[in-house]
Amino acid sequence: MKSMKKNISPIINHRFKTFCRFLFLSPYAFVIYTLIYFVPKVSAADFFIHDGDRVVFLGDSITEQRLYTNFIEAYALTRHPQWKLAFRNAGWAGDTAFFRSRCHPDGGRLVGVEEAAQQPMIDKVIRRSLDRDVLALKPTVVTIDLGMNDISVRPDTDAYNAYVRCITKMVEVFQENGVRTALLTPQPVENKRPDPDKDEKNLAMRKFADGLKAIAVKSGIPYVDQLDPYLQILLRERVGNPDQFIGGGQDGVHPGPTGHTIMAWSILKGLGATPLVSRAEIDAKSKIVVAADACNIENLKVSDCVVSFDRLDGALPLPIHPNAEPALKLAPVLEDLDRYEIKVTNLPPGNYQLSIDGEPVATMLAEEWAKGRNLATTAGPITKQGQEILKAIGDKNDLYFKRWRNVQLTPIPDWAQSPELESRRAAEMARLDQKIAESEAKIDKLRQPQRHHFEFKIMVPLKQ
Numbered sequence: 001m002k003s004m005k006k007n008i009s010p011i012i013n014h015r016f017k018t019f020c021r022f023l024f025l026s027p028y029a030f031v032i033y034t035l036i037y038f039v040p041k042v043s044a045a046d047f048f049i050h051d052g053d054r055v056v057f058l059g060d061s062i063t064e065q066r067l068y069t070n071f072i073e074a075y076a077l078t079r080h081p082q083w084k085l086a087f088r089n090a091g092w093a094g095d096t097a098f099f100r101s102r103c104h105p106d107g108g109r110l111v112g113v114e115e116a117a118q119q120p121m122i123d124k125v126i127r128r129s130l131d132r133d134v135l136a137l138k139p140t141v142v143t144i145d146l147g148m149n150d151i152s153v154r155p156d157t158d159a160y161n162a163y164v165r166c167i168t169k170m171v172e173v174f175q176e177n178g179v180r181t182a183l184l185t186p187q188p189v190e191n192k193r194p195d196p197d198k199d200e201k202n203l204a205m206r207k208f209a210d211g212l213k214a215i216a217v218k219s220g221i222p223y224v225d226q227l228d229p230y231l232q233i234l235l236r237e238r239v240g241n242p243d244q245f246i247g248g249g250q251d252g253v254h255p256g257p258t259g260h261t262i263m264a265w266s267i268l269k270g271l272g273a274t275p276l277v278s279r280a281e282i283d284a285k286s287k288i289v290v291a292a293d294a295c296n297i298e299n300l301k302v303s304d305c306v307v308s309f310d311r312l313d314g315a316l317p318l319p320i321h322p323n324a325e326p327a328l329k330l331a332p333v334l335e336d337l338d339r340y341e342i343k344v345t346n347l348p349p350g351n352y353q354l355s356i357d358g359e360p361v362a363t364m365l366a367e368e369w370a371k372g373r374n375l376a377t378t379a380g381p382i383t384k385q386g387q388e389i390l391k392a393i394g395d396k397n398d399l400y401f402k403r404w405r406n407v408q409l410t411p412i413p414d415w416a417q418s419p420e421l422e423s424r425r426a427a428e429m430a431r432l433d434q435k436i437a438e439s440e441a442k443i444d445k446l447r448q449p450q451r452h453h454f455e456f457k458i459m460v461p462l463k464q
Contacts, residue, residue: 046272051083059145063091067260078316081447096149097166099129111162126169145184151204164211182222185209187230190252196234224270261327277340278313285346305458312451317376319386343372350458356380389446396439403432
């Protein structure tokens with residue numbers, strides 16, 4: 001019973017208590033309360049990630065950057081704060097679909113041979129790498145984002161055929177193990193030219209992406225095209241910024257937080273993520289709550305050009321990386337993924353400042369508040385809570401990278417092999433596993449929504 005209570009979200013727990021009070025009122029009040037507060041307003045049924053999932057991100061250096069993956073993790077954890085979820089990043093710099101970096105096959109020999117000789121080589125490197133780096137983590141979900149290095153090595157027919165066969169084998173292995181898999185195209189190469197769609201690497205990427213889509217269709221699994229949405233942004237922005245990396249990176253392959261936010265936006269949309277965090281609407285004249293979607297409004301008070309209430313949300317806004325704000329102008333990230341809304345109608349004319357827990361967050365005219373505002377990036381203490389979560393996610397994933405790459409896979413020379421050294425390795429892995437578990441427990445606490453006090457106060461009354 002204690003564990004059941006622990007898993008009830010604050011908003012549901014609060015509503016249950018209020019529900020009990022309404023039980024003693026009229027049947028009409030009972031029915032109205034049930035319709036308002038117990039009918040789900042936002043469905044997560046179409047989202048690829050589900051409660052209880054263990055998610056592994058498989059990819060190359062772009063995945064190893066731990067940016068777009070952290071943002072996807074942050075979305076799932078903040079949008080569904082009561083779900084039990086775990087995330088691991090298995091990106092490896094320089095990797096290809098034939099796992100050049102993690103398994104060190106003879107790439108030239110593997111890519112250049114006929115299918116009959118090639119397939120056994122592919123089977124060997126794929127199974128060995130997946131067993132060690134992915135399946136050992138017992139995932140229920142894996143996303144695959146590979147291809148950038150495949151086209152860089154040899155953007156020809158032989159490389160394409162090897163790529164398709166390797167990805168096909170990965171999907172087969174995951175399906176054999178009951179792992180839900182999503183195939184992601186890489187984002188485009190961002191060379192400094194006005195026509196990135198004519199870049200030979202992006203043309204090759206399109207061919208590889210089409211092959212990826214065919215695998216997804218045949219296997220009945222999700223396919224997400226990052227290439228085209230990102231390319232459309234580049235084509236538009238290159239007109240005025242021919243000499244800048246639009247994604248904020250230091251080269252044409254590795255975007256900064258801006259580019260990774262665009263990537264996360266297209267991936268999350270492709271995986272069925274929903275935009276609504278929560279929405280509240282207050283009628284100041286009638287002194288009523290008009291709408292409360294995925295949130296609960298209490299203690300509404302309206303007097304002397306002041307509107308105040310307490311708000312408890314069922315989720316938190318997706319935190320945006322502090323260096324990724326340009327992405328919000330490049331793509332409709334907030335509109336598509338991060339709608340944390342407030343609307344107050346029928347305020348007396350004037351300029352109103354909204355404070356949350358006493359912290360000023362936004363000032364607008366009464367008619368602007370009547371149109372509503374998305375507070376996802378300006379919600380004061382709520383936005384700060386999101387930033388704490390994003391940082392904690394990054395810290396946890398850095399710990400896992402250290403555990404996996406710097407401890408688990410650190411080779412010991414033959415001349416130094418000893419049970420003592422292996423024992424010390426095992427002890428260090430156990431120590432880091434404990435720290436990772438502590439980090440995940442911290443994140444689980446941080447991502448729980450809190451009740452906040454909202455107050456709209458007139459700053460400059462307007463003459464009638």
